[in-house]
Amino acid sequence: MKINSIINTTIKSIGSKKTTSTNPFEHNNFSGNAFKGSVLPFADVFQAIKPVEAPKPNKMKMIAGAVLSAVTDFKVRMGQPIALFAQKVREGIANGINRVRVARNTFREMGKNFQGRIAQMFDHKPNVADVNTPKVLNMRHITKDAPVQDLKATWIAENANVAKESGKAVA
Amino acid sequence: MNKKIEKIIDALEHHEDTESISVLEELGTNSSDNEVRERTAQALVRKNVPEALKVVITNQGKGINDLNPVVAMSTVNEILNLEDKTEVIKVLDDTVDTNETEDIRDNAQSVKSLLTMSE
Numbered sequence: 001m002k003i004n005s006i007i008n009t010t011i012k013s014i015g016s017k018k019t020t021s022t023n024p025f026e027h028n029n030f031s032g033n034a035f036k037g038s039v040l041p042f043a044d045v046f047q048a049i050k051p052v053e054a055p056k057p058n059k060m061k062m063i064a065g066a067v068l069s070a071v072t073d074f075k076v077r078m079g080q081p082i083a084l085f086a087q088k089v090r091e092g093i094a095n096g097i098n099r100v101r102v103a104r105n106t107f108r109e110m111g112k113n114f115q116g117r118i119a120q121m122f123d124h125k126p127n128v129a130d131v132n133t134p135k136v137l138n139m140r141h142i143t144k145d146a147p148v149q150d151l152k153a154t155w156i157a158e159n160a161n162v163a164k165e166s167g168k169a170v171a
Numbered sequence: 172m173n174k175k176i177e178k179i180i181d182a183l184e185h186h187e188d189t190e191s192i193s194v195l196e197e198l199g200t201n202s203s204d205n206e207v208r209e210r211t212a213q214a215l216v217r218k219n220v221p222e223a224l225k226v227v228i229t230n231q232g233k234g235i236n237d238l239n240p241v242v243a244m245s246t247v248n249e250i251l252n253l254e255d256k257t258e259v260i261k262v263l264d265d266t267v268d269t270n271e272t273e274d275i276r277d278n279a280q281s282v283k284s285l286l287t288m289s290e
Contacts, residue, residue, distance in 0.1 A: 142178045144185040152194045155179045
């Protein structure tokens with residue numbers, strides 16, 4: 001009986017209290033001082049400070065800076081190709097002069113060789129080395145008009161061939 | 172005989188350069204091949220000049236003095252076939268009179284006798 005009476009009194013006391021605010025701290029006691037203020041539902045209690053706005057940039061200054069940087073960059077960009085171009089031109093001229101010199105010598109040698117070839121074609125003059133060195137003649141060139149030394153050299157060479165084939169020396 | 176060597180000997184036989192006689196003597200008359208020696212002796216006789224005739228008449232073992240009778244008789248036959256025998260008779264007379272070797276003198280005398288008999 002006592003227990004039922006206690007439960008009933010407690011339920012009545014709870015049911016008799018009315019909530020007039022959404023403040024969750026309304027019934028809390030902060031060092032004896034109860035919070036009586038009203039709070040907006042879902043309000044962000046930590047966003048009380050107003051955000052600091054960034055200073056607005058000066059458009060004129062931005063344009064002027066952009067123009068200045070553009071001009072400076074343009075100078076840098078233009079300066080390098082001009083220097084490179086001048087250097088290439090200078091190197092090209094130097095190479096050209098060298099090539100002309102080489103070509104001049106080459107043409108001179110070509111001229112000499114060509115002249116020699118033409119002279120040989122028309123004169124049929126054998127070289128000095130060819131005259132002094134006896135040649136081994138083939139059958140077609142063994143005639144009474146052939147140089148004696150060539151005939152001798154041919155005879156010696158033929159003796160060597162015969163000796164090689166027969167396996168004994170031919171005096 | 173080797174055709175190339177035969178052609179060389181033929182070219183030297185008709186060559187106007189007197190150096191051809193030296194080449195024929197050096198390479199031809201000293202060859203170990205009988206045919207080459209025979210053909211070389213013929214070429215030297217056909218030249219019909221004193222220098223060439225002396226090679227086959229006055230040298231031991233060459234021309235008419237060759238140890239091979241075929242080569243020796245072929246050389247004698249070539250001398251007998253010469254149309255103009257003036258130069259060969261001079262060389263034979265000189266060899267009979269002045270050569271130091273008896274065999275060479277006897278051979279030269281025999282050839283001279285054959286020439287006299289053939290005329």
